[in-house]
Amino acid sequence: MELLQLKYFLIVARCEHVTEAAGKLHVTQSSLSKTIQRLEDDLGAPLFDRIGRKLRLNEFGRTFLHRTEKALFELEQGKREIADLSNSDHGTLELAVTTASTLPGILREFRKNKPNIQFHVQMVTLDHMSRLLHRGEVDFCLSSPPIQGDDIECQILFADxxxxxxxxxxxxxxxxxxxxxxxxxxxxxxxxxxxxxxxxxxxxxxxxxxxxxxxxxxxxxxxxxxxxxxxxxxxxxxxxxxxxxxxxxxxxxxxxxxxxEIALLSHKNRYISKAALEFRSVVTAYFGAMSKEVYGVLPIETNGE
CATH class of the missing domain: 3.40.190.290 (D-Maltodextrin-Binding Protein; domain 2)
Structure with a gap:
């Protein structure tokens, strides 16, 4: 079993369509199909029910997907941790928001201390944000309303x-x-x-x-x-x-x-880089000052546990 097979399987499982998955992976459909077939041969069981070019995860596939997501997640966290240890002043913060009105002010404050950190910000719906969070694909989310979950840290920042x-x-x-x-x-x-x-x-x-x-x-x-x-x-x-x-x-x-309610969300098991810790500190201070200005008090911090 190869790491490449697992990465390909993950994308195909999420798309459930050969053409779409091949496009995301920038490989040919035939190459992708052969890789998935080799993985199934290694496992000794089919992972998909095939209907033309469309695929549907079967019972074997759903079971294996759960393990694959956990394995690749942990490998990605190791990669992030090594990158952070080697150079904490560079890198990219992955952010997702359902509320963007306060983002310019927050990023402006963050840039003062971390000018070399880049951002990738997605404006998403709650459903999309929930998927990104549970998969651990973003460092932080600014969400309204908050999203709860056993694997999600949730800090209420501001009543808007x-x-x-x-x-x-x-x-x-x-x-x-x-x-x-x-x-x-x-x-x-x-x-x-x-x-x-x-x-x-x-x-x-x-x-x-x-x-x-x-x-x-x-x-x-x-x-x-x-x-x-x-x-x-x-x-x-x-x-x-x-x-x-x-x-x-x-x-x-x-x-x-x-x-x-505006909340700061993150996956409990995602590695938090030094830049991400700085971002969380800036966000908390930003909304703390806003709450004091509007209500005369600091917000009550809560989590999703």
Whole structure:
């Protein structure tokens, strides 16, 4: 059994499609198929049920996938640890976020102490983030809402109020607060289903007796305030994403107390590099200062155990 066979098997198992897996691995389909066949010969059992070019993990395959993921995960952690020991001032932090409004400020602070560390940041849905976390493929996630799990460290950083953004010419623009019931006939711009704020807002509106009507649904939260300013629709915006430079009024939501929790997440068994430890320290301090400014107190730290 070869390490290459295990790596190929992992990708094929996740894709369950020869063509897609070959594309990700940058190998020919015939080469990939032969490698998987050799692995099955070594194991003495088929790992997939084959339907044309599509594959489906069978009972043997599901059992072997669990062991393969653990083995390759541990090898990757060893590789990361050696790299960190040899040169801790270089490398790349793998980050995933469902909330990006605070990220520029956090990365700016981090760069002051670690100018040579690079970033790879993914804006993802909760489902995608959960997969990345459980596989240990990212150093940290900034998530709202938090994700729980036996293998996940979860630190609640900030309680972020959700406000309603309205253009300055709107009939509600001279107000400071509004109830959800008053918004039932309005049109909204928002992110797609699967993002934390959207799911939180839709649930609150449903409890208030209506389903919000969206004229725009996207996957770029930063675009929403521009659409509000253009009078395309109203938007539910986290307070951390308010843009003081646009002609928008932000209204507090009365009664329901719409608040999202922002959490820092990581896999319990993923090796934490010195750069990652520095990043966690910067994030904690950043939201600690924000909590003190907004609420006059520091946040309560919790974990997923």
């Amino acid at each position: 109020p959700i406000v309603v953004a309205v253009p300055v010419g709107h009939r509600y623009a001279d107000r400071s607060g509004i109830s959800l019931a008053e918004l039932k006939d309005e049109w909204f711009v928002g992110v797609k289903n699967g993002y934390g704020v959207r799911d939180l807002v839709d649930s609150a509106c449903h409890s208030a007796g209506f389903v919000p009507k969206y004229v725009y649904e996207g996957d770029e939260p930063a675009r929403l305030t521009a659409l509000v300013e253009a009078e395309i629709g109203l938007a539910f915006i986290p307070s951390t994403a308010k843009n003081p430079h646009e002609r928008i009024t932000y209204l507090q939501v009365e009664e329901h107390g719409l608040v999202r």
